[in-house]
Amino acid sequence: QVQLVESGGGLVQAGGSLRLSCAASGRTFSNYAMGWFRQAPGKERDFVAAIRWRGGRTYYAESVKGRFTISRENAKNTVYLQMNTLRPADTAVYYCAAATTYYSTLDDARYYDYWGQGTQVTVSS
Secondary structure, three states, rough: OOEEEEEOEEEEEOOEEEEEEEEEEEEEHHHOEEEEEEEEOOOOEEEEEEEOOOOHHHHOOOOOOOOOOOOOOOOHEEEEEEEEOOOOHOOOOEEEEEEEEOOOOOOHHHHHEOOOOOOEEEOOO
């Protein structure tokens, strides 16, 4: 079992920044990758970014490239999502997820085995 706890969400004005954190505990050595997804009201859960624990390769949705940065701190089993130049369209509940099986791509929620409880990000115009 892997437990994931997100933090760092909140209310910010358009153009502002937030940093989300996701702390993993439990059988963390079995994780191949970590991802961030988001879900706005009435919409599907969308891929935002992902990172592989080994090697640190990163992946981003087109809508956040150049604005968001995913990173990891292995010693703390923590993944971060730095979000800059936020837009009202970024408003959503953000979820952290862990994949315990290798996949060549990481943008599909079905690849992830464990999920956090989510943290709300609201960007006002």
